[in-house]
Amino acid sequence: MRVLFVVLGMLLIAPLVQAAPPSVAVEPAADLKAFRTNFRSQFPDLLLNGYVNGPYNFSKSERTQWNQIMEFPPYEFALQEGKELFETKFPDGKSYASCFPNGGIGIAQTYPKFDAISSKVATLGIALNECRDAHGMQPLNLTKGPPAAIETYMVHTSRGKPIDVTIPDDPRALAAYEAGKEYFYSRRGQLNFSCASCHVQAAGKRLRGDVLAPALGIAAIFPIYRSKWGDMGTLVRRFIGCNKKVNAQPVKADSARYRNLAYFLTYMSNGLPMAAPGARP
Amino acid sequence: MAYTILIRAMASGGTTTVETLVKHPMDSGFVKGKDGKIIPGHYIEVIEFAHNGNIILTGYWGPAISKNPFSKFSFKGGKLGDTISVSWVDNKGEHTSTSAKIM
Numbered sequence: 001m002r003v004l005f006v007v008l009g010m011l012l013i014a015p016l017v018q019a020a021p022p023s024v025a026v027e028p029a030a031d032l033k034a035f036r037t038n039f040r041s042q043f044p045d046l047l048l049n050g051y052v053n054g055p056y057n058f059s060k061s062e063r064t065q066w067n068q069i070m071e072f073p074p075y076e077f078a079l080q081e082g083k084e085l086f087e088t089k090f091p092d093g094k095s096y097a098s099c100f101p102n103g104g105i106g107i108a109q110t111y112p113k114f115d116a117i118s119s120k121v122a123t124l125g126i127a128l129n130e131c132r133d134a135h136g137m138q139p140l141n142l143t144k145g146p147p148a149a150i151e152t153y154m155v156h157t158s159r160g161k162p163i164d165v166t167i168p169d170d171p172r173a174l175a176a177y178e179a180g181k182e183y184f185y186s187r188r189g190q191l192n193f194s195c196a197s198c199h200v201q202a203a204g205k206r207l208r209g210d211v212l213a214p215a216l217g218i219a220a221i222f223p224i225y226r227s228k229w230g231d232m233g234t235l236v237r238r239f240i241g242c243n244k245k246v247n248a249q250p251v252k253a254d255s256a257r258y259r260n261l262a263y264f265l266t267y268m269s270n271g272l273p274m275a276a277p278g279a280r281p
Numbered sequence: 282m283a284y285t286i287l288i289r290a291m292a293s294g295g296t297t298t299v300e301t302l303v304k305h306p307m308d309s310g311f312v313k314g315k316d317g318k319i320i321p322g323h324y325i326e327v328i329e330f331a332h333n334g335n336i337i338l339t340g341y342w343g344p345a346i347s348k349n350p351f352s353k354f355s356f357k358g359g360k361l362g363d364t365i366s367v368s369w370v371d372n373k374g375e376h377t378s379t380s381a382k383i384m
Contacts, residue, residue, distance in 0.1 A: 072302040072351055076287055230348050 026174040028167045028267060031181065035268050039216045043204065051217030052275040058204040059211045062281060074225040075152055075277040078232045082153030085146055090135045096150070099131035108151075108158040109274045112165060112263045114173040121176050121259040124151055125234055129254075142253035143237035148223050152232055155223065155276035163220060163274060165267045176256075180264030183257060184215075189248030195261075210281060219266040221278030228281065235262055284377040290365040292383045297359030299330060301367055302351050309344035325350075328369040332359055342369075359383050 039051070046057055056063040073079075086104065089095050097103035111124040122130065128147055129139035140147040167177050184195045195215065198207060203214035222235040233241075236253045239261060243250035251257055287302040303325070310322025322344055330338040337356050359365070361383055368378030 069351075071300055071353070072287055072289075074302075074349070076302060077285060077304050077349065080285065 026178045028174070028177055032268060032270060036216060038200070039203070039214055043214075048271075049273055051214060051269075052220040052272055054213030054218060054221065054278075054280070055204075055211035062211055065281075066279060069227070069279055073277075074227070074279050075223075075232060078149040078152045078223075078225070079156055079277065081146070082149035082151070082156075085150050086153050090132075090137060092135050094135055096128065096131055099127070099134065104154055105157045106161065108155040108276070109161045109163050110165065112259065112266055114166070114168060114170065114176060114263070116168075116170065116172075119172050120256065121173075121180075121263045123236070123259060123262050124154060125236065126254060126259065142234060143240065144229075144231060144233050148232040148234050148237075151223050151234060152277045155274060158274045159276070160273050162271050163266060163269050165263070165270055167263075167267060176260045177264055177267065179256070180260035180262070183261045184264055189243065189246030191246040193246045195242070195265075215265065215268065217269050217272050219262070219269045220272050221275050221280075223276065224278040224280050226280050232277070235265075284375070286367055286369075286377060286379045288365065288367055288379060288381045290359070290381055290383045292359050292361055292363075296355050296357055297332070297363075297365075297383055298353065298355045299365055300351070300353045301330075302349065303328070303367075303369065304349055305369075305371065307342075307344075307346055307348045307350065311344070323371065323373055325369045325371045328352075328367065330354075331366045332356070333363050334366075 036048070040046075040048070043057075050057055053063075056066050086096050097105075101107055108124055111127065112121045113127070114120075115122045123142075125142045125147060128150060129142070132139055167173050187194045187197070198212050199215035199218065202212050205212055219235060222238070223232050224238075225232050229237075236258050239258045240250040240253065285304040288299070289301075290297055290299045292298075305325055306323055307325065308320050308323040310319065310324075312320050314320045324344050324346065325342045328340040328342055329336055330340075338354055340352070342350070363383045364380050365383060366378060366380035368376065370376040
């Protein structure tokens with residue numbers, strides 16, 4: 001009799017015990033293909049490499065103004081400053097070149113990278129700070145100022161090279177990628193928009209006075225000189241700005257959230273040519 | 282502060298076009314900083330362009346010109362190898378000049 005009750009009891013509680021959700025395979029390569037196909041079917045006349053020019057593909061007046069401002073690229077000063085800072089030796093005699101393959105020249109297109117030792121994604125800005133840390137120096141701002149200038153110089157040496165972000169077959173790397181992907185497609189903030197709301201669903205359309213860039217190719221041009229800022233800014237600077245724009249609470253610049261988002265977003269532009277530093281309204 | 286001036290002068294068909302990007306904060310003196318205090322005015326007052334030593338353009342700039350101004354103008358004359366020079370002085374008395382050859 002007691003056995004019967006125990007069995008009945010177990011049968012009753014069984015539905016209340018949640019089974020582990022079925023594991024969905026993380027397939028970045030398949031995601032990339034679907035991402036591209038979505039945009040290319042939306043804009044059949046746009047060449048794949050042209051996506052790096054973002055809003056300028058959709059607005060003649062913005063393109064004309066861009067051509068005018070590029071007579072003397074507005075990031076020229078940051079480029080010069082960045083080169084000087086990049087080549088300045090640390091107090092211990094070493095320099096940034098000692099922390100990167102090929103002395104840091106022509107390698108920016110491989111970032112963000114998954115760091116197997118720290119189990120975290122490292123963007124170029126974070127790698128620069130890790131370099132500083134390894135040589136006994138304080139980390140710098142990840143969004144603007146001198147570190148943005150150094151990034152400006154480093155990405156410039158990679159101009160034209162196809163973006164080449166690697167997602168190793170490591171469950172931690174795949175989890176970081178998946179977290180970035182989830183963030184991209186999740187709604188947030190008072191305005192309840194996701195990144196995709198503007199940069200996928202409304203790509204090429206106007207948002208107030210601006211033309212929205214498609215998410216494909218958007219990572220190829222950072223850091224950018226943004227006329228609105230009158231200054232250079234990194235991808236993270238823009239993430240924080242976008243959060244604020246939808247009245248969502250931004251988080252710290254070096255947080256996992258933005259690292260993973262950068263990982264996903266840059267991977268989605270794999271194969272497209274680096275067109276950084278960029279100039280945007 | 283390093284005051285860079287980027288300059289490019291190109292001659293074609295008897296006319297020379299001069300483009301410059303001048304690095305300068307051009308603070309108007311009307312803007313408040315994050316601390317709530319006015320950022321003092323710091324702007325170029327006079328800028329001069331010369332061709333082979335002869336002044337061809339004088340600009341009376343001021344607080345209305347925005348940061349890192351870009352300017353472009355053309356003049357009749359000038360040939361390959363001539364010197365175009367530019368110099369400015371600002372309201373704090375700071376000054377810089379540079380020159381380049383016409384391409």
